[in-house]
Amino acid sequence: MIIIDSHCHLGVSKLSGHSVSEGDLLNGMDTHGVDISLVMPHAVTDDPIAEHDEIAKLCRKYPQRFRGIVSLSPLWDEPDYRSEVERCIDELGFVAVKLNPMQHLTSPLMKNADKVFDSAADLGVPVIVHTGLGAPWALPALSIPQARRHPDLPIILAHAGFTVYTTEAYVAALECDNIYLEPSWCMIQEVKWLIRELGANRILFGSDLPENIPVELAKYKAAGLSDVDLAACLGRTAEQLFSL
Numbered sequence: 001m002i003i004i005d006s007h008c009h010l011g012v013s014k015l016s017g018h019s020v021s022e023g024d025l026l027n028g029m030d031t032h033g034v035d036i037s038l039v040m041p042h043a044v045t046d047d048p049i050a051e052h053d054e055i056a057k058l059c060r061k062y063p064q065r066f067r068g069i070v071s072l073s074p075l076w077d078e079p080d081y082r083s084e085v086e087r088c089i090d091e092l093g094f095v096a097v098k099l100n101p102m103q104h105l106t107s108p109l110m111k112n113a114d115k116v117f118d119s120a121a122d123l124g125v126p127v128i129v130h131t132g133l134g135a136p137w138a139l140p141a142l143s144i145p146q147a148r149r150h151p152d153l154p155i156i157l158a159h160a161g162f163t164v165y166t167t168e169a170y171v172a173a174l175e176c177d178n179i180y181l182e183p184s185w186c187m188i189q190e191v192k193w194l195i196r197e198l199g200a201n202r203i204l205f206g207s208d209l210p211e212n213i214p215v216e217l218a219k220y221k222a223a224g225l226s227d228v229d230l231a232a233c234l235g236r237t238a239e240q241l242f243s244l
């Protein structure tokens, strides 16, 4: 069974000071049997272009194990934003674009967010939106209008509302077939409920932090899923969404 971690960071967050190294990522993956990790910079860094280059370097060093995700403030001017996203997707082979409403100072409803969803739709990759902490901008329902503007664009709600707003993430996914949920930091009964109600092909495993890999994996294992559903949540849903 292939295991894909759809939510990892590399580098140091300027906001929290939290730091994740190449060794931390590899150690977590090897210890817990993760095959492939999707890696993005922290939302707030001094130089996102340099951070993207670091991730590209990691992907070149371990081509079977890592893929990159773009994370860039939509406060950048449209041409600069678009050209960095294009560079990452077309030249560096990254597989998604991230929006963190609180840390990028842009809710999915703001005009500035359009460039995130439009670029991803044009380049044919999903958008990952952080949800939960940072409400009201990080409320899961705020991605519904973007999902309707781009019905063929997969939108993944990272943290699926972060427990407090998990029911709202569920409603968003119910309303829009192109919304998927990555329920890191949610409670076990919520993870179980989301899989039962929405189907395992709408849910994907993400850790957010290497220390959290075994915790998230334990939830899927404790959920009493069939082998097919477990394989979907742990890898197959991500494999399809990100064309891995």
Ligand SMILES: [Zn+2]
Pocket (backbone or CB within 6 Å): 007, 009, 208
């Ligand atoms: Zn994260």
